[in-house]
Amino acid sequence: MKKYLFLIVSVCCFAIAKISAQTKLIDSLVLRLNNPAQDTNTVKMQNDLAWAYIMRGDFDNCSKYVNDALKLAKKIKFTKGLAKANSIIGGIYYHKGDFDKSLEYHHIALKLREEINDKLGVSASLNNIGIIFDSKRDYKKALEIHLKSLKIKEELGDQIGASYSYNSLGIIYYRTMDFPKALEYYAKALALQEKFGDKKGASGTHSNMGNVYKDSGQEEKAIEQYFIALKLREEVGDNYGIASSHLIIGDLYLRQQKINEAQKQLKIGLEMGIKLASKPIAMQSYHSLSTCDSSLGNYKSAYENYRKYLVLRDSIFTLESNERIAKAQSLYESEKKDKEIQLLNKDKEAQALISLEESKKQKIIIFSICGGLILLLIFSLFIFNRFKVTQKQKHIIEAQKEIVEEKHKEITDSINYAERIQRSFLATKELLTENLKDHFVFFQPKDIVSGDFYWGSKLSNGNFALVTADSTGHGVPGAIMSILNISCLEKSVEEKKLFEPNEILGHTRIKIIERLKKDGSAEGGKDGMDCSLISFDFTNNKITFAGANNPIWIVRNNQILEFAPDKMPVGKHDKDNIAFSQQMVDLQKQDMIYALTDGMPDQFGGPKGKKFMYKQLKDLLITISILPVGEQKQALQIALNNWKGDYEQVDDICLIGIRV
Numbered sequence: 001m002k003k004y005l006f007l008i009v010s011v012c013c014f015a016i017a018k019i020s021a022q023t024k025l026i027d028s029l030v031l032r033l034n035n036p037a038q039d040t041n042t043v044k045m046q047n048d049l050a051w052a053y054i055m056r057g058d059f060d061n062c063s064k065y066v067n068d069a070l071k072l073a074k075k076i077k078f079t080k081g082l083a084k085a086n087s088i089i090g091g092i093y094y095h096k097g098d099f100d101k102s103l104e105y106h107h108i109a110l111k112l113r114e115e116i117n118d119k120l121g122v123s124a125s126l127n128n129i130g131i132i133f134d135s136k137r138d139y140k141k142a143l144e145i146h147l148k149s150l151k152i153k154e155e156l157g158d159q160i161g162a163s164y165s166y167n168s169l170g171i172i173y174y175r176t177m178d179f180p181k182a183l184e185y186y187a188k189a190l191a192l193q194e195k196f197g198d199k200k201g202a203s204g205t206h207s208n209m210g211n212v213y214k215d216s217g218q219e220e221k222a223i224e225q226y227f228i229a230l231k232l233r234e235e236v237g238d239n240y241g242i243a244s245s246h247l248i249i250g251d252l253y254l255r256q257q258k259i260n261e262a263q264k265q266l267k268i269g270l271e272m273g274i275k276l277a278s279k280p281i282a283m284q285s286y287h288s289l290s291t292c293d294s295s296l297g298n299y300k301s302a303y304e305n306y307r308k309y310l311v312l313r314d315s316i317f318t319l320e321s322n323e324r325i326a327k328a329q330s331l332y333e334s335e336k337k338d339k340e341i342q343l344l345n346k347d348k349e350a351q352a353l354i355s356l357e358e359s360k361k362q363k364i365i366i367f368s369i370c371g372g373l374i375l376l377l378i379f380s381l382f383i384f385n386r387f388k389v390t391q392k393q394k395h396i397i398e399a400q401k402e403i404v405e406e407k408h409k410e411i412t413d414s415i416n417y418a419e420r421i422q423r424s425f426l427a428t429k430e431l432l433t434e435n436l437k438d439h440f441v442f443f444q445p446k447d448i449v450s451g452d453f454y455w456g457s458k459l460s461n462g463n464f465a466l467v468t469a470d471s472t473g474h475g476v477p478g479a480i481m482s483i484l485n486i487s488c489l490e491k492s493v494e495e496k497k498l499f500e501p502n503e504i505l506g507h508t509r510i511k512i513i514e515r516l517k518k519d520g521s522a523e524g525g526k527d528g529m530d531c532s533l534i535s536f537d538f539t540n541n542k543i544t545f546a547g548a549n550n551p552i553w554i555v556r557n558n559q560i561l562e563f564a565p566d567k568m569p570v571g572k573h574d575k576d577n578i579a580f581s582q583q584m585v586d587l588q589k590q591d592m593i594y595a596l597t598d599g600m601p602d603q604f605g606g607p608k609g610k611k612f613m614y615k616q617l618k619d620l621l622i623t624i625s626i627l628p629v630g631e632q633k634q635a636l637q638i639a640l641n642n643w644k645g646d647y648e649q650v651d652d653i654c655l656i657g658i659r660v
Contacts, residue, residue, distance in 0.1 A: 043073045043081035050088050058239075059092050059277060066092075083112035083121055090128060094135075095240055097279030097312075103132050123152035123161055130168055134175065137607050143172050160201075163192035167205050179212050186212070203232035203241055207248060214252055223252055243272035243281050251288050254295075263292050283312035294558055294626050302626050310635070415448045415476065422449050422479045425486045427456035427466070435464040435536070438659040440633040444599075444640075445652045451478020452597050452652035455486050459499040459535060466656070468550065468595035469531035472571070474652050485529045485570070488512050501533040501546035502580040509570045516572065528571015532595045541660070543593070546582040553618065554585070555592040555625040560618050591660040592625040599653035600636075605643040612643050621657075632657055 046069035053062035066088045073082035090105035106128045113121035126149035133142035150165035170185035186209050193202040210225030226249050233241035250265030266289050273281030286309035293302035432439060441454060451471040459465050467489060471481040488511035492504045512528050530549035537543065545552055547565025554561040563583055568575040587593075601614045624635045636655065 039072060039076045040078050040081065043069050043076075043078050043085075046072070047081060047084045047088060050085075054088060054091055054095075059095070062088070062092060079112050079116050080118060080121070083109045083116075083118070083125075086112065087121075087125060087128065094128075094132065095276070095278055097283070099132050099135055103129065106132070119152050119156055120158060120161070123149045123156070123158070123165075126152070127161075127164055127168060134168070134172055137175075139172050139175055143169070146172065159192050160196050160198060163189045163196075163198065163201055163205075166192070167201065167208065170205075170208055174208065174212055174215075177215075179216050182212050183209065199232045199236050200238055200241070203229045203236070203238065203245075206232065207241075207245060210248070214255075219252065219256065223249070226252065239272060240276055240278065240281075243269050243276060243278065245269075246272070247281060247285055247288070251284075254288055254292060257295070259292050259295050263289065266292065279312050283309055286312065290626075291558070291623075299626050303628075306623075306627065419449045419479075422453075422483060425453070425455070425483055427454050431456055432466075436466070436658050438629055440629040440657050442633050442636050442653065442655040442657075444649070444654075445474070446599075446649050447475040449476055449479035450474060450652045450654075451482055452599060452654040453482040453486065454654060454656060455489060457490070457493050459493060460497040461499040462539075463499065463535045463537050463544075465493065465499075465501070465504070466534045466536065466595065466658075467531055468597065468654055468656055469529045470550065470597035470599070470652070470654070471529045472527040478652065481527055481529070484515060485512065485531075488515070499535070500582065501535050501544050502582040505531070505533055505546050505548060505570055505580045509576060512570065513572050513576065526572040528569045528573075530565075530569050530597070532565065534593070534595060541587045542584060543587060544582055544584050546580050548580065550595075550597060553594045553596075553621065554587075555594070555622055556588060556590075558622060558625075560622055587660045589660060592621070593658045593660065594621055594655065595658075596655040597652065599651040600640060600655060602651055603640065603644055603647075603653070604650060605645050605647045609647065612640075629657055629659055 046065045050062045050066035050069065053059075053065065066085050069081060070085040070089070072078075073085055086105045087109040090102045090109065093099075093102035093105065106125055110122060110125035110129065113125055126145050130142045130145035130149060133139075133145060146165055146168045150162060150169070153161040153165055166185045166189035170182045170189065173179075173185065174182040186205050190202060190205045190209075192198075193205060206225045207229035210222040210229065213219070213225060214222035226245060230242065230245035230249070233245055246265045247269035250262045250269060253259075253262035253265060266285050270282060270285035270289065273285055286305045290302045290305035290309060293299070293305060432441070435456065435458075443450075443452070443454065445452065451474040453467075453469055453471065455467045455469070457465050469482070469485060471478050471485055473481055485508070488508045489504070491511055492498050492507040496507055498504045498507055509528070516527060532545065532547040532550040532552050534552060535544040545563055547563070548568060548570045549565055551565050552563050554563070563585065566578075566580050568578070596617075601612050601617050603612045604610065605612065620636070620639055624632045627635065640653070
């Protein structure tokens with residue numbers, strides 16, 4: 001016990017000594033600042049003080065000194081100091097999670113450094129801009145910018161700067177899952193950082209190496225790297241880095257199901273993130289703590305932490321923010337071309353003025369004016385004539401436009417009327433509430449009417465049946481097909497009194513095939529539906545499930561259970577002589593049952609225009625399953641809109657959740 005007490009005291013003394021040394025550095029800079037030799041030195045010292053404070057995560061003092069540096073540098077036109085101040089302000093906004101503001105100031109710093117040909121500063125600014133694009137997950141742009149930065153540093157022989165570029169490149173390769181390449185660049189960075197005693201840089205590299213080991217399944221190596229990083233950050237007093245380390249270690253413990261150890265680390269990270277006013281750290285802390293609480297059954301606390309996570313996430317990652325960042329980047333790239341054009345235009349203007357001054361011939365000017373007036377008169381007569389013709393054409397176009405608008409209104413009114421008819425076939429809100437109690441329906445057709453539908457009915461054995469289906473097609477053809485499908489389901493349940501899910505789907509298939517034989521084609525239509533049919537027996541707390549290409553999922557204890565369907569539709573098919581199978585499932589209290597069509601997983605979007613996919617949807621449902629059902633529906637809508645962005649909706653969407 002004495003041995004451990006001595007060790008703890010030694011570590012504390014060492015940390016106090018480091019903080020004391022850093023405090024002495026700040027005191028020294030303040031002393032020099034009060035006795036400046038000249039204005040440029042004052043700007044340099046103010047920037048140095050601001051940088052020292054940002055290293056400690058003291059953004060208030062950092063802002064004070066950097067703003068003073070900014071004002072003085074502008075006043076005395078000290079471009080290098082002005083660039084450094086803008087770069088530091090960009091760093092403040094980055095740590096606080098305001099990426100678009102950060103990019104704005106780093107671009108200002110970059111332009112100023114380019115103006116004075118400060119190549120070292122240009123490479124530093126490019127590195128900062130690359131980090132922002134990496135944070136926004138635009139890895140292609142981030143890689144391009146970091147390689148530019150590295151090239152300049154290698155040309156200048158800046159090995160310390162090169163170590164940061166190697167580290168940034170390693171991060172990008174890690175993000176894109178190229179782990180060997182990531183470790184190669186991290187090793188290059190670490191060798192230079194250890195050579196020059198750069199503990200802060202080395203701490204970041206060790207942490208990044210830990211991420212690679214964690215995601216490649218080498219968790220013991222990962223935790224070792226994370227604690228090395230934490231120790232280095234404590235030695236240099238890097239508060240932001242310390243908070244990040246606690247957060248990363250907590251997430252790894254959470255992954256290993258060491259919930260108590262995870263909560264301890266995450267709470268330290270959250271407390272420091274709030275003190276530092278760092279939205280990204282606080283956001284991730286709330287998300288991970290929500291998962292911890294959920295694992296321990298503390299659902300109220302899990303919900304509250306997840307709500308705080310959503311608030312912070314939406315304040316950082318918004319569509320408006322992404323658009324402003326893209327606009328800022330394109331503005332910077334176009335400004336360089338604009339400057340070249342302006343210089344060229346100025347040369348042309350100067351030549352024109354010289355030529356004009358040399359040729360002062362009054363007669364030529366007078367004749368030119370007269371000729372111009374005559375041409376203007378002729379042109380005016382021509383314009384007047386074209387105006388009369390255009391007016392006539394405009395009347396014709398407006399008449400045609402009125403006809404088109406009237407036809408469009410008739411078509412829209414017809415489709416809206418069809419939507420009312422289709423809706424009358426769907427399960428009513430009253431029917432679902434009476435039989436399913438705690439549930440939500442996320443139903444979003446691609447067009448006004450839909451091929452997707454949801455239908456419910458009481459069965460002859462007293463159970464309640466719920467069908468979630470995707471008919472062939474969407475829009476008007478899909479809607480007509482959905483009405484045919486519902487009619488055939490009703491005959492199976494109401495006329496035949498069938499109550500086993502597999503028998504209901506089998507008889508419905510027969511009725512659909514019989515109906516479509518009359519479509520005039522040689523073999524009869526091959527249309528129908530993919531669907532899931534769940535029979536709820538709440539008395540015995542069981543469900544019976546049959547599916548045609550559509551599964552159902554149950555989220556239980558933070559895990560997802562998938563119940564696979566038969567790989568054939570309800571309709572004409574080469575397997576339409578094979579009976580549908582069915583599965584019986586025992587339910588547990590607080591289970592969340594999800595029935596869905598393929599609309600949301602198949603939606604294109606995201607940074608690379610890819611499908612949302614089933615895996616991402618499963619992860620999302622696991623995360624939100626602890627929320628009240630109404631908020632689950634809202635979270636799904638937000639996730640879909642964020643993913644879809646400017647892309648069109650590609651298919652009808654239907655997803656139903658029921659809590660047991």
